[in-house]
Amino acid sequence: xxxxxxxxxxxxxxxxxxxxxxxxAYEKLRARASAxxxxxxxxxxxxxxQDVIREVPVVGESVSDAIDSAKPAGA
Numbered sequence: 001x002x003x004x005x006x007x008x009x010x011x012x013x014x015x016x017x018x019x020x021x022x023x024x025a026y027e028k029l030r031a032r033a034s035a036x037x038x039x040x041x042x043x044x045x046x047x048x049x050q051d052v053i054r055e056v057p058v059v060g061e062s063v064s065d066a067i068d069s070a071k072p073a074g075a
Contacts, residue, residue, distance in 0.1 A: 003042065003045055003046065003049065004046075004049075004066075004067060004070060007033070007036070007037060007070070008070070010033055010036075011030075011033055013029075014026065014029035014030060014032075014033055017029060037071065046067060049067075050067060
C-alpha cells in the first residue's frame with residue numbers, strides 16, 4: 001500500500017514540476033513514472049500487496065479495485 005502512495009505522490013510531484021518546467025519536462029517525468037510502475041519488481045510487490053489485501057474481504061475488493069484503476073493505460 002505504501003508503494004501505491006509513493007507512486008501517487010510521485011505523480012503529483014511530476015505534475016507540479018511539469019507545469020512549471022513545461023510540457024517536455026512533464027512528459028519525461030510521466031514516462032519515467034510509467035516505466036517504474038511497469039517494472040517487474042514493482043508489479044511483483046503490487047501483486048503481493050493485492051494478495052495480502054484480498055485476505056480481508058471487504059477492504060480487499062475496494063483496495064484491489066483502486067490499485068487496478070491507478071495503473072497507467074497499457075500496463
